[in-house]
Amino acid sequence: MFSPSVNIVRDANRALNYIPTENTKRIVSQLLADYQTGIRAFTMIGSYGTxxxxxxxxxxxxxxxxxxxxxxxxxxxxxxxxxxxxGEYQSLANVMAERYGLEPGVLYPTKI
Structure with missing residues (x-):
């Protein structure tokens, strides 16, 4: 079955033919530079199919x-x-709780 789209969950273990472009190489360089300055969260925005x-x-x-x-x-x-x-049309906290077998809405201690 041919599918032009990639789904990061569904296709996690599939072999894809990915060819890095100059743009994606530049994005990775920027991510690395930002990471080295202490930034640990990034947002990717783009049109469908890009x-x-x-x-x-x-x-x-x-x-x-x-x-x-x-x-x-x-x-x-x-x-x-x-x-x-x-992404789903529900609370990210609930999605994460379900993924990790936690009770939604409960505050759990964190390791510091």
Whole structure:
């Protein structure tokens, strides 16, 4: 079955033919520069079909050491865990609680 779109959850273990463009290489360089200054959250915005999910798929492959599409060890050495979420029309807190088997609305202690 041919599917032109990429879904980061559905296609996590699929082999895709991703070709980094100059634009995506520039984006990765900017992410790395921002990360090195302490920024840890990023937003991707773009029209439908522009390759956002394919880019995230390739970035995950790079970060987890499966395939170096951009650079080796983008954000340092060690294990990288990628948590995949696809937007839904419900509370992100509830989606995360369900994903991790937690009770929605309960405050859990954090490790500092």
């Amino acid at each position: 390759g956002k999910s394919a880019f995230l798929w390739a970035l995950e492959q790079n970060l987890t050491g499966q395939k170096p599409y951009f650079r080796d060890k983008l954000f340092g050495a060690g294990h990288t865990e990628v948590v995949r979420f696809v």
